Amino acid sequence: MPTPQPVSYRHGGLVCTDHTIDVPLDHGAPGSPAISLFAREVVAEGWEHEDLPRLLWLQGGPGGRAERPNASGAWLRRALADHRVVLMDQRGTGRSTPADRRTLARFGTDHEAAAAHLGHFRADSIVRDAELLRRYFQGERPWSVLGQSFGGFATLTYLSLAPEGLSQAYITGGLPTLTGHADDVYRAAYARTLAHNERYFARYPADQEIADAVAAHLEAHDVRMPTGERLTVRRFQTLGITFGTSAKFDSLHYLLETAFTDGGTGPELTDTFLRGVDAAVSFAERPLYAALHEPIYAQGDRATAWSAHRVRQEFPAFEAGNGGPLRFTGEMVYPWQFEEDPSLVPLRGAADVLAARTDWSALYDLDRLAANEVPVVAAVYQDDMYVDREHSLATADAVRGLRTWVSADHAHDGVRADAAVFDRLLAMADGKR
Numbered sequence: 001m002p003t004p005q006p007v008s009y010r011h012g013g014l015v016c017t018d019h020t021i022d023v024p025l026d027h028g029a030p031g032s033p034a035i036s037l038f039a040r041e042v043v044a045e046g047w048e049h050e051d052l053p054r055l056l057w058l059q060g061g062p063g064g065r066a067e068r069p070n071a072s073g074a075w076l077r078r079a080l081a082d083h084r085v086v087l088m089d090q091r092g093t094g095r096s097t098p099a100d101r102r103t104l105a106r107f108g109t110d111h112e113a114a115a116a117h118l119g120h121f122r123a124d125s126i127v128r129d130a131e132l133l134r135r136y137f138q139g140e141r142p143w144s145v146l147g148q149s150f151g152g153f154a155t156l157t158y159l160s161l162a163p164e165g166l167s168q169a170y171i172t173g174g175l176p177t178l179t180g181h182a183d184d185v186y187r188a189a190y191a192r193t194l195a196h197n198e199r200y201f202a203r204y205p206a207d208q209e210i211a212d213a214v215a216a217h218l219e220a221h222d223v224r225m226p227t228g229e230r231l232t233v234r235r236f237q238t239l240g241i242t243f244g245t246s247a248k249f250d251s252l253h254y255l256l257e258t259a260f261t262d263g264g265t266g267p268e269l270t271d272t273f274l275r276g277v278d279a280a281v282s283f284a285e286r287p288l289y290a291a292l293h294e295p296i297y298a299q300g301d302r303a304t305a306w307s308a309h310r311v312r313q314e315f316p317a318f319e320a321g322n323g324g325p326l327r328f329t330g331e332m333v334y335p336w337q338f339e340e341d342p343s344l345v346p347l348r349g350a351a352d353v354l355a356a357r358t359d360w361s362a363l364y365d366l367d368r369l370a371a372n373e374v375p376v377v378a379a380v381y382q383d384d385m386y387v388d389r390e391h392s393l394a395t396a397d398a399v400r401g402l403r404t405w406v407s408a409d410h411a412h413d414g415v416r417a418d419a420a421v422f423d424r425l426l427a428m429a430d431g432k433r
Helices: 074-079 103-107 111-118 123-138 150-161 182-203 207-220 233-244 251-256 271-281 287-292 307-314 345-356 366-370 389-398 419-429
Strands: 007-011 014-024 034-044 054-058 084-089 143-148 166-172 376-381 403-407
Touching (some): 014 123, 034 123, 054 123, 074 419, 103 111, 103 345, 111 287, 111 345, 123 150, 143 150, 150 366, 182 207, 182 233, 182 307, 182 389, 207 251, 233 271, 251 271, 287 345, 366 389, 376 389, 376 419, 389 403
Parallel strands (some): 054 084, 054 143, 143 166, 166 376
Antiparallel strands (some): 007 014, 014 034
């Protein structure tokens, strides 16, 4: 099938051009089969013929497609004032060759082969894709990158594998531990998630009774969502993932107020509530997030071994039915989700293989980072629920020349919610702050 030619169109004061290139599934294997990589270049109308520097946006996730211009974060309009912005659908997502239950069905019960395939969708492969895309756009000229959350993790991999491709790196809420195990990540994450539970119920104290009533109802009844799948207490608890952003912190409250048919705590759950829960807990649109959430921390010979599931036992407050108030979990993925979520059920065998894998390649080159020459600035959020502040600051100290701005005024989605976040990073890079 021939590679599609670039297609351009205009809307909302933007000129968008869609590009698709072929990249190898395995960058380390000559003759590896090709997969498609999609990227959309966006430029402000009236500037489309100008030789503006390109800025690559690396999306959070893993397993999330790039933002679309019609629903973009605040950062994009600011970036378009002086950049061409490249929105790349990371491999396996969006319009790039998808990796999901349908495309992986060809492996059948060969879970080892499916896991080996998924092992090519981590940050190291994403960076090598980006390098091919850079050369497609502009030859050997370096470009700048803005990495949000997991995109920041990938940016550090970029600085480790191909720093010659970067002229400047901006990172928001995305400085990971360089050497810590997944257990260290989730142990810190559970503590932060408990703190965000306290913030939530301090804002909405009446929601505690409703949340407890929903949990009790789910424990006593076989409740089915409109899709037909059962809603369990533990799956209901995963709604706490919304606590980490300013855009969604309050969304659970407005969902819980629709929970029961009497408007209080009984006697039945409403379809409105169940449909809202399904939309929030299903991985149908981002199966790679679930499959790769722990492998993004894996390096060397130590298996992740379903880290979040094991470490949770150290935090009994999350155990429903323990006599205490219900507490919601956050950005954790559990093996039982591959049994309860239909979009993940076919991936369970491969996920188990990934959890047991002990031959992971390194994602970060500590020596190269210590000798880094690329200008790097990073926003670190004081109360970030998803990325630990102390881990971030330790990483900042390990990267030569990396300058940080620690903000107590923004949540994890600060760069999407407030254009001033990216504006400040640009000023820091220019030496104005």
